[in-house]
Amino acid sequence: MPQFFLNKRLIILLVSIIVLVALIGFSLRERSKLSWPEQFVKDTTGWVQSLVSKPTNFVAGFFENLQDLTNTYDENKELKSRIENLASLEAQVQELKKDNKELRDVLDEKKTLRDFEPLPATVIGRNPDRWHEMIIIDKGKLNGVKKNMAVVTASGLIGKVKNVTQFSSTVQLMSSMDPKNRISAIIQGETPVYGLVEGYDKEKKLLIVKAIPSGAKIEKDQTVITSGLGGIFPKALMIGKVVEVKQDQYGLNQTALVKPGADFYDIQNVIVTKTNMIPVDAAETTDGKEEES
Amino acid sequence: MKKFLLPLLFLFLFILESLYVQYVPVEILGRNSIVTPHFLFAALLFLTIYVGKKQGIIYAAIFGLLFDIVYIEVIGIYLFLYPFICYLVSKIMHIMQTNIVIAFLVSLLGIALLEVGVYEMDYLIHVTNLDFMSFINLRFYPTLIINAIFITIAGYPFKRLFEKHAEALRAD
Numbered sequence: 001m002p003q004f005f006l007n008k009r010l011i012i013l014l015v016s017i018i019v020l021v022a023l024i025g026f027s028l029r030e031r032s033k034l035s036w037p038e039q040f041v042k043d044t045t046g047w048v049q050s051l052v053s054k055p056t057n058f059v060a061g062f063f064e065n066l067q068d069l070t071n072t073y074d075e076n077k078e079l080k081s082r083i084e085n086l087a088s089l090e091a092q093v094q095e096l097k098k099d100n101k102e103l104r105d106v107l108d109e110k111k112t113l114r115d116f117e118p119l120p121a122t123v124i125g126r127n128p129d130r131w132h133e134m135i136i137i138d139k140g141k142l143n144g145v146k147k148n149m150a151v152v153t154a155s156g157l158i159g160k161v162k163n164v165t166q167f168s169s170t171v172q173l174m175s176s177m178d179p180k181n182r183i184s185a186i187i188q189g190e191t192p193v194y195g196l197v198e199g200y201d202k203e204k205k206l207l208i209v210k211a212i213p214s215g216a217k218i219e220k221d222q223t224v225i226t227s228g229l230g231g232i233f234p235k236a237l238m239i240g241k242v243v244e245v246k247q248d249q250y251g252l253n254q255t256a257l258v259k260p261g262a263d264f265y266d267i268q269n270v271i272v273t274k275t276n277m278i279p280v281d282a283a284e285t286t287d288g289k290e291e292e293s
Numbered sequence: 294m295k296k297f298l299l300p301l302l303f304l305f306l307f308i309l310e311s312l313y314v315q316y317v318p319v320e321i322l323g324r325n326s327i328v329t330p331h332f333l334f335a336a337l338l339f340l341t342i343y344v345g346k347k348q349g350i351i352y353a354a355i356f357g358l359l360f361d362i363v364y365i366e367v368i369g370i371y372l373f374l375y376p377f378i379c380y381l382v383s384k385i386m387h388i389m390q391t392n393i394v395i396a397f398l399v400s401l402l403g404i405a406l407l408e409v410g411v412y413e414m415d416y417l418i419h420v421t422n423l424d425f426m427s428f429i430n431l432r433f434y435p436t437l438i439i440n441a442i443f444i445t446i447a448g449y450p451f452k453r454l455f456e457k458h459a460e461a462l463r464a465d
Contacts, residue, residue: 020369020372020373026371028418041359053312060316126311126315128313128314130329132364134366143312162366163366177419177420197342202431251444
């Protein structure tokens, strides 16, 4: 037995397993911000990454443009047909906007859940092991990014800010599995139906919307948007379109599978939505579980 | 300049992995496949095989920690697995003779071990709930194929570089 403990390699292995468990436990617990050595390392590598990724972005963009050129004719035809409707639609939108503003003035409601300030950012890195789906963007605390802000692309919501350092921040995509990451959503039918986006089906590549009341009528191709309830995500960000509806395990709720509007695998430019409804600091201090429900 | 060559090479591979997942389409090997590049780790394994256990494990620990902090935000997974598998590989190389084919096979084995190890750890901390068989089909085989291609291309330059480095170390 004494010889067993004298085995140097075994002791090193045991000690390193203990250190491993301690470190994983340390980094998994609910943290409001990263420790300063982590922030320092992330900022330094973020700087190097942006040095490399900006030129590659440029080159990739060039090839994408070349690809686009080949479909120009068909696209032009389709766009022309759409532009005819655009003028009348624009007039309508103007009218509605004016109406909305007047009514709001009457009610004396200045702020809405819809308001946000867009902050464009460029993706400078992505997690190579595709378990924790995360991207790194080039805007950080100095640009006003805060934890839990929603991040969108032109075609829809992609995730939320997970951690912020001075010059960069990490965005957790909706395709990563995290039981704490719930987003309140509205399915737009004749009457709006509320549900929670909870998880992602990796094999089908669809989002799972749970906790939909069982009586609600949901059809294929209805649009799903954020509800803005919870106060952290702004209202009316596009999430996706319904593909399939099924009964829950116990028949109390329905579950919808939603095809995300944004492509989670081809992301180059994103927009961080800075809300000003409630100070995000206040939400940060609450337990992470209730933040987005 | 020569002193910084290795760290710069590893840093380049470190960023290359991130660029790979950003720009190479995910469905490169068919619709249901997720490919994980392990270019950095392949280079670390070649370093272990051609230069030595000590160098390999030190570099593996440093870059494992960097990987954890920058990409994963869970410290410990790669910090533990990189050096541990480098150590196992150095043990295997004690009974094998060092030639390029053996190095290729052993580093592929190392990458396979890493992929399974990371899966098991992520399963343990509830980052994933994929069952083992779908993990094998969805991620394991495609990952091995892509990394095998990478090692075939980069294996010989790595071997030359690291052999030179080992000679320089011996000369000191």
